[in-house]
Amino acid sequence: MITEIDIEEFIELKDSSQVIDVRSPKEVEGGSVPGAINIPILDNDERAKVGIAFKQQGKDKAIELALNIVEPKIPRFLEEVSLIENNENLLVHCWRGGLRSARFSGYLSDEGYNVKVLVRGYKAYRNKVYDCFKQNWKLLILGGLTGSGKTEILKELAEMGHQTIDLEALASHKGSSFGALGQGSQPTTEQFQNDLWEAWKDYDISLPVIVEDESQAIGSVRIPDDLFVQIRSGPVAAIEMDFNQRAVRIAKEYTNFPDEELIAGILRIKKRLGGLKAQNAISAIESKDYVEFVRIALQYYDKAYTFGLSKRKSSKVNAIAVESDNPVENAKLVDQFLEDNEMKLWKA
Secondary structure, eight states: OEEEEOHHHHHHHHTTSEEEEOSOHHHHHHOOOTTOEEOOSSOHHHHHHHHHHHHHHOHHHHHHHHHHHHGGGHHHHHHHHHTOSSOSEEEEEOSSSSHHHHHHHHHHHHTTOEEEEETTHHHHHHHHHHHHHHSOOOEEEEEESTTSOHHHHHHHHHHTTOEEEOHHHHHTSOSSTTTTTTOOOOOOHHHHHHHHHHHHTTSOTTSOEEEEOOOSEETTEEOOHHHHHHHHHSOEEEEEOOHHHHHHHHHHHHTTSOHHHHHHHHHHTHHHHOHHHHHHHHHHHHTTOHHHHHHHHHHHHHHHHHHHHHTSOGGGEEEEEOSSOOHHHHHHHHHHHHHHHHHHHTOO
């Protein structure tokens, strides 16, 4: 049996069902519903041929060609679905809820599968992602100079029950010239935004959501425009940690990476850092003086971050001085700040 469902029901059911994305591999490379299995009803070349037929010969000829391509593949589709572990409840979608998902669902229904088709397809899912970040959220921006331990503090705040989003983890990048160190390959921007929404969608809009202060571009991915506007205009809890303490923290982490990768990171910011400072940083790396290397790099990053912070309304920036680099203790300070100031941070 085939049932058509809207995006709201799709979202409600997808975690307890198996989503099947029947778009072409090229379409799916851009982004997909997390957890979906791709069984393309038309591959990249086949989809291109059908598209040409549509333009040159019209809709009916294009559909005829598509059916001729697809029908010999039906047994393979059914075999692939039979191998899916959770195939009792299937949710099928294509790009806009058209013939591809309708035909594929029909083949499955004829074999007795319980199939639901997403009306308006993946496009409806993407619109849901966009709509989420158009809402006005109570964002608390966790700021602070590089090396302040913001990511670790964010994790502790999550453990304490706060609504948090780790943008860097979702982006697989830490945002600086050295941000790719120790990270996997980055998702596409579209996939990053899908994953971001999945992490966000169940949050209570009446409660604060804590995110790190980021540029719109995190490596190669971009934060959605509507969300970034809120990040730039929201109240900031700026962690203030001693310069040397920050340098030592970062140096401990960077000793885990090959010197060549650290040098490559310095070369990427050489023009902004200055030739002499860049050479001094490289020399420090080569002599295994990682703290000195970090001290030099921080001169650039501190200046850049301070400039960015100066562009915000001063009334929105709230300094939280920390004495140690213990993320548990520092998270408690942020938690206390939030408790003391929540009523006035988001006044209309």
